[in-house]
Structures are given as C-alpha cells and as structure tokens.
Amino acid sequence: MDHRKVQEELVRGHEFATQLRLVINEKDDSATTTPFVQTLAKNVLRSFTNTLFLLDKYYPSHHLSNLVTPTKSEDSQESCKSFTSFKNRRGCYKRKRTTQEWEKVSEAPAVDGHHWRKYGQKEILKTKYSRNYYRCTHKYDGNCQATKQVQRIQEDPPLYKTTYFGHHTCNDLLNSEIILDSISSPSDTSILLSFNNSFPTPTKQDCPFLSSSASLDPSPSFIKEERIPSSSSNDYMLSSEPTLDDSSWHNNVTLPLDHWDVLSSALCDSSVDLDDINLLLDFDD
C-alpha cells in the first residue's frame, strides 16, 4: 500500500472537514445548526488529525513532517541569505508555497493594522493590473516574515485581492489584541498552536476563505505557533481549531510545559508514544 497516497487523501479529508466546520460555523445561528452537527464535524476533523499523526508515527515521512512543523519554507530569502552569504545573490529565494496563506477581497487595499513596506511590483500574465508586493516593516528589526500581495482585480467598482503569506512575529499589530481577547491575562508568554493555515488569528473579515466560499485551496499546514501572552508563565496554549475571533471556535487547551515538550516532539519527529499523542490531541470541550 502506498502510504503516501493514503496520507495525501487524509490531508485532503482533513481540509474538507475543516471547510465543513467553517461552513457550519458560518451558518451557525443555533436555529439551523444543532450542537450535534457541530460536534460531529469537529469529531470528523479530529479523526483526520489523529489519523494523520498515527500514520506519520508508523510511516514517518518528510511530507507530513513538513505539515506539522512550524513552517520554515517561507523565509526563503532568509534561509537563502544564511545559506549564501556570498554576496549579491539577488532574487535568491524559493517560490512561495501555499503554506499559511489566505486571501481577502475588498473594495480598497486591505487595512489590517500592520505596517507594510512595498518591495516590488510586477505585471502578471493575463491580468489587467500589476501585482504589488509588500513585506512587514519589521522584517529585519523584528525578524518578521509576513508578506502580502495586493492585486487589483476589477475596475468598477474597484476590487482588490490581498493575499497574505506567513504570520507576523513582530508586535506591530492589531491582531495581538484579537489573540488577547481569547485568553485571560496579558502578562506572560505561551505558545498558540493552530490547526489551520490562517494564522495569525484572522477574523472572518480578514479571511474570506473561511466562509462558505472556501473554494480556495488552503494548504494543510496543521501546526503554527506563536508566542503570545498568557496567564501562566509555564503554560502553553493549544488550539485544535482555527482560532477565529469568534469565541465559539476556540477549543484551546492549556498545557504545562512538559506536555508541550511531549507534543512538540510528537509533532516534529514522531518519537513519542502514541498514547501521549492521543492524550494531547484529545481536545474535548
């Protein structure tokens, strides 16, 4: 049996389950969607997640490891720079994968509270308007790898598609406030894991594909992490669900540091006992 194909199918199933939950949540006015349906969707999603980890345990693959470890492919120029300290290798990069990206279409270029610096503009084939490239202002002073692309897609009324790549690791953000909303105290540090590709905690407004129009194909980068304040200095916050600002979506579990160690090694090198994984992945309400 080709376990890699199985894995790919599971990844696809996970994506579909994620989208299903998003759709259900989108329509959730408690009149049309019963808690049972929500629970059902959540369980389907969890089953896919658990199965993927199980598969990776017994058939470790680079493919899945890439999915479950914090993405590094994005800092292409970063890795490239360190790799090629030989000078002036302009344009040395890896073309962006679909890790951690989401789109937003708006009538004006999106204002998301972050500071961006334009670093390029390009005519794109078969498009009427050029595409603009932005990086976080704190790319260097804050080592923030977030970038976005803005492209006008319509003349009248003017419509812009903004595609975000990566998450902000700088503190120059409004999004941190969104994150903070979901936790009790803003004083110390924890790690937020999100089984979704839409970090940092996009609102539905920021992240249109989270709605029923999820025809996009967000890549399955299951684990993203970012340090955020939390109430207990040794605790880490985990989320098995997309961390939307809608609190009903949150299914966070605070883990002590030693549990985090177990889980992180489970996710990264599959060296952990299966029961530990199941324990840690058992996100019930």
Next chain:
DNA sequence: GGAATTTGACCTAA
C-alpha cells in the same frame, strides 16, 4: 536625512 516607493535586474520553480 531617513523612510518609503519605484523599477529594472536577478534568480528560481514550474
């Protein structure tokens, strides 16, 4: 004068 933008060149993935 420093920060931001423009734009042609460079480089790689597809």
Next chain:
DNA sequence: TTAGGTCAAATTCC
C-alpha cells in the same frame, strides 16, 4: 523557457 518573487539602486516623499 519563462512567469513570478525578490533584491537593491535610484528616486521621491516627508
């Protein structure tokens, strides 16, 4: 081979 992403010098803005 080429479309697309990034770099960096030149230019503009504040």
